[in-house]
Amino acid sequence: MTDRFQQNEGDRLPGKVYLVGAGPGDPGLFTLKGKALLETADVVVYDALVSPPILAMVNPQAKLLPAGKRRGYHSLSQTAITELLIEQAQQHTTVVRLKGGDPFVFGRGGEEMSDLVAAGIPVEVVPGITAGVAVPAYAGIPVTHRQLSSSVTFVTGHEAAGKYRPEVEWQAIAQGSETIVIYMGVHNLPKIVQSLTAAGLAADTPIALVRWGTRPEQSELVGTLATIEADMTATGFAAPAIAVIGQVVTMRESLAVCRPVLQTIETGTLLPGLKVPQGSATTTGHLATME
CATH class of the missing domain: 3.40.1010.10 (Tetrapyrrole methylase, N-terminal domain)
Incomplete structure (x- = not known):
């Protein structure tokens, strides 16, 4: 100080x-x-x-x-x-x-x-x-489930340079948690996926990226650790987004009917100078936009 x-x-x-x-x-x-x-x-x-x-x-x-x-x-x-x-x-x-x-x-x-x-x-x-709980829920993904996941780990995808331990221990996370939620990880996702698969996580492990979660412009990209990088490139998927990795992602389609109704932003109530972020304009491949 x-x-x-x-x-x-x-x-x-x-x-x-x-x-x-x-x-x-x-x-x-x-x-x-x-x-x-x-x-x-x-x-x-x-x-x-x-x-x-x-x-x-x-x-x-x-x-x-x-x-x-x-x-x-x-x-x-x-x-x-x-x-x-x-x-x-x-x-x-x-x-x-x-x-x-x-x-x-x-x-x-x-x-x-x-x-x-x-x-x-x-x-x-x-x-x-916190987004790590609410955003997956709004995408129809429970972070725990008795038959699929008894543990969840929150991880940052953007670490401080001066942290006392400079690297996330991906080996321990891959072997010790059935659901992994990554904050601020879109930019570093290729490196994160490589670290997780090198640590033993299967390449066909499901992953969902949820952009602008809980907002009207929420959109989702679903794939596997093996496909997600190519899917991101094909759809132009970008930050800010939460990544959810694990078998709980497979619940997304069956729970789609249970999703909350996203509130519409009434632009007349916005303060001067504030801008509403733009959502995805199209639905391509595995990219799903909330209506």
């Missing part, structure tokens, strides 16, 4: 920062506590993957500050985000740090909370529904 993170001296006590999980996208999955905080916040610092309908819940008088990070689009560094949160907490009573999914599941919430605590800023976490 450097000096720039330390609380400024003065009579005013700092406000409180809430690390709020926005869930995977469907506004109906956002928590009541999170909604109440958005409606009363002075400042909302939000990530790139937070859906527009959730941002539309923000107090109209609140200051909205984008701080999103996606591959190739980094509006602020992690250090700058922490500095921004400290600065806003020193000036305002209620600061919401709005993060996609759950703050503590590959959301760097633990890092932000540690920095805020070290700077003397009051902070609280409000969990959200």
Whole structure:
């Protein structure tokens, strides 16, 4: 922790920062506590993957500050985000740090909370529904099933360079988990598939990629470890997406009738400058677009 993170001296006590999980996208999955905080916040610092309908819940008088990070689009560094949160907490009573999914599941919430605590800023976490559970469910894929899978492992496909163990232990994952859910793994998927098959996972193991899961533009690409790279190339399938690997993927077609109805985004409620991400325009090969 450097000096720039330390609380400024003065009579005013700092406000409180809430690390709020926005869930995977469907506004109906956002928590009541999170909604109440958005409606009363002075400042909302939000990530790139937070859906527009959730941002539309923000107090109209609140200051909205984008701080999103996606591959190739980094509006602020992690250090700058922490500095921004400290600065806003020193000036305002209620600061919401709005993060996609759950703050503590590959959301760097633990890092932000540690920095805020070290700077003397009051902070609280409000969990959200993580994409690794909700997105497969909206695609008709249960991550566990008594006859197919008694274990599930969440893995990041995008690791930090300075991590104490620089590599995911794919051997242990391939041999120890019946369902594997990979976050942020589309760009590195060929390498991940190679690592899993080298670790003993069968090439015909089913895999599903779900893009913009739980949103109206949700689309899915289903194949096997042997075919998925070619399928991605043929369909132009791109991030952001969750990958689900395992026999539970075979449940997708039989459970299609049970899928939730995806909520339509009413563009009239969007805040100025917010854009709705575009879904797939066509259905090609194994690519399925939710209607």
